Amino acid sequence: MMMKPSVRIIVGMLMLAAAGTALAQVSPNKPIRLIVPFATGGQSDIIARVMSQKLTESLKQSIVVDNRPAGSGTVGTETTVRANPDGYTLMMASAAYATNAALYNLPYDPVNDVAAISLIGESGFVVSLHPAVPVTSIKALIAHDKANPGKLNYASGGTGGSNHLVTEYFNLMADTKMTHVPYKGGGPALNDLIGGQIQVFIGTLSAMIPSIKAERVRGIAVTTARRAPALPDTPTVAESLPGYEAVTWAAILGPKALPPEIVARLNNEINRSLQLPDVKARLAGLGMDIVGGEPARVRAVLAREIAIWKKVVKAANIRVEG
Secondary structure, eight states: OOOOHHHHHHHHHHHHHHHHHHHTOOOTTSOEEEEESSOTTSHHHHHHHHHHHHHHHHHTSOEEEEEOOOGGGHHHHHHHHTSOSSSSEEEEEEHHHHHHHHHSOOSSOTTTTEEEEEEEEEEEEEEEEOTTSOOOSHHHHHHHHHHSTTOOEEEESSTTSHHHHHHHHHHHHHTOOOEEEEOSSHHHHHHHHHHTSOSEEEEEHHHHHHHHHTTSSEEEEEOSSSOOTTSTTSOBGGGTSTTOOOEEEEEEEEETTOOHHHHHHHHHHHHHHHTSHHHHHHHHHTTOEEOOOOHHHHHHHHHHHHHHHHHHHHHHTOOOOO
């Protein structure tokens, strides 16, 4: 039997009230945990602290950031997956969430064992060269590599890391054979690019822009679908290599059985917070574009990213410990 419109409105109001019970009560002994599966100071941690401050204000409920830096992010994720789905445990996920699904045999299903809540933002990488490399475009880079096999070495922040995977994705799509040289972090990799020990490094926008603007390295293309506002004159890789896109992203997830009314409340408050001028400015400073949107958008990103990185890991025969 169909409900009358007035009855549906009342039911909807009751559902929102139930969500408020779980999220709006001030309980000093039980704050909401926002798990960050990495150490303090990184991009995920910074974004989590920006969002936790704003959500604390809007939900009238204390939200604390809980860093769990172990297992390449899998420990914090498993803590979230196994948590009671009462709205008191959330997680800040990043692109590593999807690459882990390609690199490791996980004790959880990265798509079906979580509740998608909201995307926060996306950012890209910049294909960057030492100035001595005699190319200024993606097409020229591809041609140069094929004409000089084994001569171009590319850096990464470590085997299985984002720089490694996005470059192997490029190798796969462009049919290039650039040689991988792993470093212990993006900082040392960038230093050796500047020093000329390495010829190519696909680094994050936020990490590369200062060196590009100082002309210490040459940025020839961004990996996002559209040109980056911070580098408006730099083309995308896809303009020369159609279909190529690689991004880093941030999203908030929860345990899979999180009630839909709680997901809706959180999604609404996150989207509202993302439109605040200070939040926009802070994320822009990290090189991130605001995304937001409905939970379904998170699921679409997870499915797309996991499929891409599984393909790349298999094709490049990438192996990591763990």
